[in-house]
Amino acid sequence: MSKRSLGTLLAASCLAAAPWLAQAAPTSEKACAPFKPAEIEAAIGAKLDRPLAGMAVPFAKGAARLPGETAWTCQGSAGGRSVMLSYGQEPAGPEAAKEAEARLAAPRDRLRSMGYTVKETKLGATTCWTMAPPATKGDEPVAFGTSCGAVKGLSYYSVSVSAATAADLLPPEKVKRLADQAAARLP
Secondary structure, X not given: OOHHHHXXXXXHHHHOOOOEOOOOOOHHHHHHOOOOHHHHHHHHOXXXXXXXXXXXXXXXXXXXXXXXXXXXXXXXXXXXXXXXXXXXXXXXXXXXXXHHHHHHHHHHHHHHHOOOEEXXXXXXXXXXXXXXXXXXXXXXXXXXXXXXXXXXXXXXXXXXXXXXXXXXXXXXXXHHHHHHHHHOOOX
């Protein structure tokens, strides 16, 4: 499987956890600021293939969010693995914490509905999950992956590391360390 198809699947699953923060810095700086390339390389066990790429994805019309809200992600790849940080913030209100938790659960629920096996692990306040594709998916891209995410105040975040095979999966504890490092720097 190509790195592009792994990245596409990972991006699609992570974007379901939106909405995200919007700030005044350029997209790549804003989205990738919580990541340190050396930390990613240490966690993944390989040098980044190219610089990290930040991305802003505006919500479609009709979404249950305010117009102009944007999803923020940062992606990179190293060796046969891809990594993505996604983060956002709920508007203040009585349901904000529940809404943030629901945004973290959305990618897991969507993957399950696509036939993926999803195993959840709770590590303190962080929820991690590993995913394995169904035995047959036709020509659709498939990937294995480990993600960890949590709610921090009104903010929520997840870090996902995908791989082409189950043997290349990173353990939840390793992805959680990367997620904790990124979360400590969230705006």
